[in-house]
Amino acid sequence: MTTCSQSCGVGYSYGLAATLRIISGKWKPLILYFLLDGPKRYGELKRTIQGVSAKVLIQQLKELEADCVLARTDYKEVPPRVDYALTPLGRSLAAAIVPLCTWGTENMAEMASIFAERDSLP
Amino acid sequence: MTTCSQSCGVGYSYGLAATLRIISGKWKPLILYFLLDGPKRYGELKRTIQGVSAKVLIQQLKELEADCVLARTDYKEVPPRVDYALTPLGRSLAAAIVPLCTWGTENMAEMASIFAERDSLP
């Protein structure tokens, strides 16, 4: 390539900034990623995404819904049944997240040793 | 596909978690992305990434360096000259971030209206 300025310049960074605004949140990328597998119920997400509290999970789901990347369906049953699914927009976003997962998986060993060293410090 | 469980299951989510651990930080994805353009000096980064303070920029640069995704070069000159460049590992990570930028750019219009509506609320 001649220069990366066209794709990496300031003007285009707003694209990245916009994306970050949506996926910033400790569990949001994980949520989007898991939903690639298909619609999931609240409890299912809670169990799958280990460590997240009910409050924070709901909160982030609501924000993602407000951002139009996922849709909540209430089946109006008793006991309650609700599920969350990616919208078409959300699906495309989740697809853009997949490379991050791939990268992490491919470099997991290297990362593990780096983390180990870093965590051993004060 | 039969099911996405193989690629989206819990086991593989550690890959995403590992990646998130590295790029979590308000400006880190932006830093990595801009460095795709080539090595950059401290002041250059500071100017390019609008809104970041000196303290936070240095802090995140150091963390990225500790994670072995970027390398700092001190030219030992006066006045001081230093630059930051992606390592091979960092370059592959930055490449995985590019789709996020692309997504944001492609959906900028839609996002803008969503944000506008959301920001108008209390």
Add this chain to the structure above:
DNA sequence: CTGTATCCCTTGAGATACTG
């Protein structure tokens, strides 16, 4: 120019208990 050193402060997030 490239950072350091403080101080301050918002925001995200966790724990717990409770409701329809």
Add this chain to the structure above:
DNA sequence: CAGTATCTCAAGGGATACAG
């Protein structure tokens, strides 16, 4: 089952001033 309501808190981040 699927949330809601509080309370609490640390951590990340920002402003400012200063240093080599």
